[in-house]
Amino acid sequence: MIVRPHRATRRELLLASGVLFAWANMPRLALAEGRDPRFLVVILRGAMDGLAAVAPVGDPDWMRLRGDDALTLASTPAALPLDGFFALNPAMPNLHRLYQARQAAIVHAVASPYRERSHFDGQDVLESGFTRPGAADTGWLNRALASLPPAHPVDGRDAFAVGPITPLVARGPAPVLSWAPSRLQPASSDMTSRLLDLYHHTDPMLARALEERSALAAIARDGKGKSTAQTMQRPVGPYASVRAYFIEAALAAAKFMARPDGPRVGALAFDGWDTHANEGVAKGRLSSLLGALDGAIAALESGAGQAWKEMAVAVVTEFGRTARINGTEGTDHGTATVALLAGGAIKGGRVIADWPGVGEASLYQGRDLKPTIDLRAVMKGILRDHLRADEKVLANKVFPGSADIRPLDGLIV
């Protein structure tokens, strides 16, 4: 079989305007305990349908709600059983395997504090960590990192991002480096240094941007390259290249983060979850996207190697979708959804939910899954117990005004 290096195509660029960033200082307090934790946030843009990913098959109202489109243990292909009440979309066998190995957990009926239905405001709240949109131009993950007492810097660098645009969650005081795989012959280092010299004299912002990207491209070249390309099979089918891109981005992230001198915290973003029409829960668009995400989770596990046991991955989205199917076999913007947690550091094998039910009377505003867990509680639980972030800082700076939202206990092994 001919194995060719995979190249990004137009669809992948759409669906995975992937961003990977990380802060490269070791968290000192965690290190002092003899741990070396890794934390990766995966943002699904476009609002993932949580009920299609993890279905409440034990809820008597479930079939009534989604009818023939309801995912059940008897549908074809059948949903994968989790705890008797919930079942996982059959496109996610790897997440299921990790769940059974107690390395994955699902938080259901979860939502950020945002209660309107604009993607862009919703993503703003999800990523900024503030309670209302437009409140800040920095992200909670970055502010959390900036608040940690650092041990030694990693590889002399601070952070990195993949993709030409750095997402809000990664912006802030902790410096971010970013890198995008280039298909063009890169400019020579001589040219780069001449341009940097000019920018240093004339435009410090451009100087910083160029410096950071160039530094990262260098790491990426010796850190990635062959290994991912050679393990990649040639994509086949309409969503195969999307899957390949998700996997490639995840593998690159995991390998970076697994290096002894690599970054400890990062973020990735995958687009394409806005399934208004022909959602394809069992077969089609959403099924393919969930399959791609599942492949990415498996790639994180294999790419991290030994570091997987210290890894916590949180997959989150700006909000959920309508509980019912709309008039065009899709779902419109909704409220509560799921958060998927995976990694050796996650106390897995359970669905964490204060289940609101999906009967007519239980739906939020008569249309959406009602949120019963605040997503900030989940993130605060991980940041506190995994990275040893200070609880007060989490309440005031990372998620301002969230003192009433207690960190969720016991998420970390």
Add this chain to the structure above:
Amino acid sequence: MALSQQAQAIIALNRFGFSPRSVPSLQFDARAALLAELDDPRTGQIDSGDLRSSGAAMRAVFEFRQERKAERMMLARDAAKSEKASAEMQPGAGEAAGAGAKSSSMRAAEDAAKPPQPKRGPGLPQQIYLAEAKARFDAALAADCGFVERLVWFWSNHFCVSADKGQVRPLCGAFEREAIRPHVRGKFADMLMAVETHPAMLLYLDNARSMGPDSVAGRRRNKGLNENLARETLELHTVGVRTGYSQADVTNFAKVITGWSITPPRRPDGGEFVFNPRLHEPGAQRVIGHVYAEPGMGQGRAVLLALAKNPATARHIATKLARHFVADESPPALVERLAACYRDTDGDLKELAKVLVTASEAWDAPRAKLRKPSEWLVNALRVLDLSPPDVRPLIQALNLLGEPLWRPPAPNGFSDDSNAWLDGIAERLDVANQMSRRAGVLTDPQEVAARTLGPLLSADTRQTLARAESRPQALALLLMSPELQRR
């Protein structure tokens, strides 16, 4: 230090259009030139030549897909036939054990003798996309100041559709030519109406199949609403997010525009906008405090007209125009004047453009805005005097720079904020490197810099160019200079 009139003119041309082809004279009046371009009806239009209308494109793509399908079926049938034939031949031949091997080696020889299948070029949707892209690049490369083209780009991004939604790919260019360009100096309400009834938008935001739950078709087929277009029309196209509308307003508006659909592309009149009363939700609907009782299509038209008149729309548009052309933080006084102009002129986009180019803020603002990748790329081509015959490298460059043509990641389009594009600066260097190699060693960088930037060329940049190791390197550095990155 006060800037000379000449320097100010160059700044203005860059801010509203593209770099001048040669340094304007000392007395050149840039304001007058920009206003004159706005008055010239030939600007902002694309001679459609061989380009298809959106309806024709949809019909042609439908036929193309039918043909491909038929071909695939034929091939499958042939393959099944020949397999069957060889399966029958082998056991029936009754020859020595070597026969099977012989026949298969013969087949291999036959295969080798066949000429290799010619590699298929891009399919029709992609061919149309490329032809439209070429026309768009050509228009921008040929423009004089480029102000009207930049306005087209602004509105096209404001009302974006995406080629990544399969059916929309062959329609993106036609959408811009049919719904944006004709109205770029007209009334906002007319552009709004043209956009929301265009097949590309109806497909992109899923309205084509939305139907009223109580419409004839909805009741029969137990199907219903898709609220995507209604929500984004409110949130992104008109009044803007957080301006007081509710979920009920979104749902009701979605009902209002049920039936705004497209004729099936298989028909001779296919691929065109149609109001289909069988899909339309009957009855009056309340949207943002007003009840609309008009029958049929008139109901949606009335809502769009009201949205166009809403003061929140005036403010939304004013803020975005100021942010795009002048400063990331839209100057409040300028926003005020633009919004007032919008209200006074009933959303006359030409009058808004005039306010922009005559505003003192637009002339005094520091050159802090980073050009978006598309602006920078086209400007770089103009500076180097390149007009590549093949559009594909330009498309690839925009992909790499994070602003793929007609392919925004979400319906809010590409960001107008400089910070969003800072991280792509290293990719720009790679693209600049590529382009300057193409410009070759015959182009004199100092001369290009002098005629493009005139008095704006900084001593630092001049020195950097002078010290470059080669002409291509100097050209790449010029394209990357803050003078050409920012405007």
